[in-house]
Amino acid sequence: MASKKKILVTGGVGFIGSHTIVELVEAGYEPIILDNLSNSKIGVLKSLEKITKRAVKFYENDCNDISALRNIFRIEKNIVGVIHFAANKAVGESVVDPLKYYHNNIGSLVSILSVLQEYSITNLVFSSSCTVYGQPETLPVSESSPILKAQSPYGNSKQICEEIITDVFNSGKAIKAISLRYFNPIGAHESALIGELPLGVPNNLIPFVTQTAAGIREELTVFGNDYNTADGTCVRDYIHVVDLAKAHVKALDKLFAVKDEHYHDVVNVGTGKGESVLSVIHTFETITGQKINYKIGPRRAGDIQEIYADVSKSLEVLGWSAEKTMGDAILDAWNWQKNLKNLNLV
Numbered sequence: 008m009a010s011k012k013k014i015l016v017t018g019g020v021g022f023i024g025s026h027t028i029v030e031l032v033e034a035g036y037e038p039i040i041l042d043n044l045s046n047s048k049i050g051v052l053k054s055l056e057k058i059t060k061r062a063v064k065f066y067e068n069d070c071n072d073i074s075a076l077r078n079i080f081r082i083e084k085n086i087v088g089v090i091h092f093a094a095n096k097a098v099g100e101s102v103v104d105p106l107k108y109y110h111n112n113i114g115s116l117v118s119i120l121s122v123l124q125e126y127s128i129t130n131l132v133f134s135s136s137c138t139v140y141g142q143p144e145t146l147p148v149s150e151s152s153p154i155l156k157a158q159s160p161y162g163n164s165k166q167i168c169e170e171i172i173t174d175v176f177n178s179g180k181a182i183k184a185i186s187l188r189y190f191n192p193i194g195a196h197e198s199a200l201i202g203e204l205p206l207g208v209p210n211n212l213i214p215f216v217t218q219t220a221a222g223i224r225e226e227l228t229v230f231g232n233d234y235n236t237a238d239g240t241c242v243r244d245y246i247h248v249v250d251l252a253k254a255h256v257k258a259l260d261k262l263f264a265v266k267d268e269h270y271h272d273v274v275n276v277g278t279g280k281g282e283s284v285l286s287v288i289h290t291f292e293t294i295t296g297q298k299i300n301y302k303i304g305p306r307r308a309g310d311i312q313e314i315y316a317d318v319s320k321s322l323e324v325l326g327w328s329a330e331k332t333m334g335d336a337i338l339d340a341w342n343w344q345k346n347l348k349n350l351n352l353v
């Protein structure tokens with residue numbers, strides 16, 4: 008039997024990372040996790056073991072620690088690719104502490120790329136974001152849409168990381184990379200054993216909604232209802248995290264199928280459908296039977312009005328499209344919220 012392909016997954020204990028571990032195991036890859044646990048809980052590993060019915064190898068290290076990285080490649084010997092999730096992702100925090108974002112997000116990519124070159128490994132899947140588009144002039148937004156000036160150091164760090172990969176590619180060095188531009192990941196694994204684990208008050212909509220329904224937060228504020236959209240609230244393309252995880256497996260499959268040792272592409276990962284904040288709240292209420300205590304508040308600084316993906320390239324290049332619905336994602340997120348108290352994730 009051919010041995011399984013070893014894939015290093017940085018940030019593999021995090022929200023998207025942990026769901027991707029499950030899909031990688033399912034698809035016959037052998038994932039190895041590197042995570043510094045700065046924004047994740049070690050107990051997630053137990054949940055991963057329950058879901059996949061096997062132990063996933065774990066290294067508690069920082070991607071910026073290049074000697075630790077080298078050590079992992081030395082010990083594991085035949086790692087053949089990397090999925091690089093590890094990054095800080097809070098837009099507001101990045102405005103207050105930009106150097107943290109430039110140091111961690113850009114530094115870690117540079118370290119990974121350097122070690123990949125040292126070990127002559129070419130395959131890289133990189134976590135990018137639809138934030139690189141800013142507020143696009145035309146919708147849906149496709150990969151050839153212009154990259155606008157970033158609204159935050161977080162957004163800028165993603166733009167710079169994409170440019171770094173492009174520069175390495177343009178230098179003629181052997182590299183095969185796909186940058187996935189995520190839209191808004193939501194939901195949880197249907198087992199309710201892994202999901203989104205915001206530390207402190209959530210920034211993102213769905214964790215705030217589920218925590219309000221669970222009585223942890225008193226009230227949800229809808230940030231503005233005077234936008235130029237159907238109901239006045241912002242529109243996003245919400246993608247189920249399990250679908251998103253599967254897109255990473257497809258991206259790896261693609262890299263292994265490409266015979267040329269010099270390849271680079273960027274691909275949107277979304278559903279192609281835009282949903283307003285109010286419609287998300289109302290769908291939550293309908294699906295779960297829970298009322299959400301919410302009020303309309305002022306706009307949040309830096310929010311864009313409306314974005315959703317042109318998804319034709321993901322189908323064409325990766326053979327991937329979203330399968331789950333907003334209803335699936337909401338139900339899974341709610342089941343995860345309810346199950347959290349039963350899990351010892353600390």
Ligand code: UFG
Binds near residue numbers: 191212231
């Ligand atoms: N929202 C509220 N109330 C809340 C939280 C969010 O009304 O308490 C609204 C926001 O104003 C926005 C929508 O819900 O209109 C979605 O907000 P999120 O914070 O969940 O997501 P964002 O679209 O702001 O951000 C996400 C990712 C970022 C990424 C960005 C790209 O979290 O990492 O998409 O657009 F950069």
